[in-house]
Amino acid sequence: MLDAIQFILGLGPAVMMPIIITVLGLLLGQGFSKAFRAGLIIGVGFVGINMVISVLMNTLGPVTQAMVKNMGVQLDILDVGWPISAAVSFGSIIVPVIMPLILLFNVFLLAINQTKTADVDIWNYWQMLFCGAIVYHSTQENWYLTIAAVLICEYVTLKLADITAPLVEKFFGLPGISLPHVGTVGWYPVAYVFNKILDRVPGINSIYIDQKKVQDKFGIFGEPLFIGLVLGSILAILAKYDLGKILTTGVTLGAVMVILPRMVAILMEGLIPLSEGAREFLKNRFPGREFYIGLDTAIAIGNPAVMATAIIMIPIAVLMSLILPGNRLLPFTDLVMLTFILSFPVAVxxxxxxxxxxxxxxxxxxxxxxxTDFGPVHTIMGHAVGFPFPEGTTTISSLYGGTLQIPWLIWKPLSLLFGQ
Incomplete structure (x- = not known):
């Protein structure tokens, strides 16, 4: 069963999502040709989004590596990146039991009107699996606590997805969509509270600088293309690149800020018919109820304000790791994931x-x-699935793992009460 699940997940969203969307469209009575076309267009959208994100990572990865080296950062927990966290989670012994349970629990919550979100983003179930795996390895392999932890994590995530769906539609322009992404939507309450506090701070509460205002003030130099060019060039300068690499990095990040929103537009071309069909189908069978299609936050990170905020925060995050008391994580591989982490704070x-x-x-x-707190248990999970640790590395974690605060809030008390 584990091999079958991993094979399906290994297909990636570009293949998996068209299959899921086609089946979903058929269940909604849209007909094969319409459902299949919508699924293929969504698959094309994900291919485009992943290609652009890959370019972003391949550009920022070497830049941040050089920047970290130049700053002389030396910490003992290695940021191995979210793909390793995902692979370790999907490789866990709990997957054959927990993976179907996550799907069935979502269906159950929909049936009893406890959520409006149908989470079809199966790939990102890894974040709920991560919650289960850390509890499993921290509570002497207690299956009851593991299952309870996962279901609590899923319930909270789906409720937050429901709450934030209107914001997703208003700010990102994604009607009928929610983002049940544990590592991103979990920051919504924190950002909401901080934003309310800033509303009461004299001076700060009157400052408003968005991408449109920058563009109005600076004209063509305020467009996303030039913002990406400038920010990319600054990062390359901090990495001590030569002139050629500085220009290449700047142009590449400018291109990302232009192309990524267009890839999202292709994705939405397939999603809108599905969303409308789902609303009509459910309206006829469940009068008065509203439903959302739950997708990856990748469809939202193309927003210029999100990209600009994340890129500015990359060098700041490295500096923070040096001076923050209690931090042991060397941020590196996952610095580019700030585009995901900060999506809801920007939207708020x-x-x-x-x-x-x-x-x-x-x-x-x-x-x-x-x-940093996840480091020891993350390392245990890595050893359990045979992760090849880089030479000289004793403890691993990931900066994106630090965004999984819902799992952390569940795991921390359980590990203290039931751990060895």
Whole structure:
């Protein structure tokens, strides 16, 4: 069963999502040709999004590596990146039991009207599996606590997805969509509270700087293309690149900020018919109820304010790791994931880059500390699935793992009460 699940997941969203969407469309009575076309277009959208994200990672990866080296950062927990965290989670012994349970629990919650979100983003179930795996390895392999932890994590995530769906539609322009992404939607309450506090701070509460205002003030130089060019060039300068690499990095990040929103538009071309069909189908059978299709936050990170905030925060996050008391994580591989981590903080501020940066200065240290706390159990999970540790590395974690604060809030008391 584990091999079958891993084979399906190994196909990736570009293949998996068209299959899921086609089946979903057929269940909604859309007919094979319409459902299949919508599924293929969504698959094409994910291919495009993943290609652009890959370019972003391949560009920022070497830049951040050089920047970290130049800053002389030396910490003992290695940031191995979210793909390793996902692989370790999917390789866990709990997967054959927990994976179907996550899907069935979502269906159950939909049936009893406890959620509006149908979470079809099966790939990102790894974050709920991570919650189960850390509890399993920290509570003497207690299956009851493991199952309870996963179901609590899923329930909280789906409720937050429901709550934030109107914001996702208003700010990101994604009607009928929610983002049940544990590592991103979990920061919504934190960002919401911080934003309300800033509303009461004289001076700060009157400052509003968004991408449109920058563009109006600076004209063509305020467009996403030039913002990416400038920010990319600054990062390359901090990495001590030569002129050629500085220009290449700047142009590449500018291209990412232009192309990524267009890939999302292709994705939405397939999603809108499905969303409308789902609403009509459910309206006829469940009058008065509203439903959302739960997808990956990748469809939202192309927003210029999100990209600008994340890129500015990359060098700041490295500096924070040096001075933050209690931090042991060397942020590196997952620095590019700040584009995901900061998506909801930016949305909460309605794209106010100034206020988003202030909130980010509070959220990023929390990510570092949670990732540090996850280090020992993350390392145990790595050994359990045979992860090849880099030479000289004794403890692993990931900066994105530090965004999994819902699992952390569940795991921490359980590990203290039932751990060895």
């Amino acid at each position: 501020t309605n794209g106010n880059i100034f206020r988003s940066l202030i909130i980010s200065l509070l959220i990023v240290p929390l990510c570092l500390l949670i990732a």
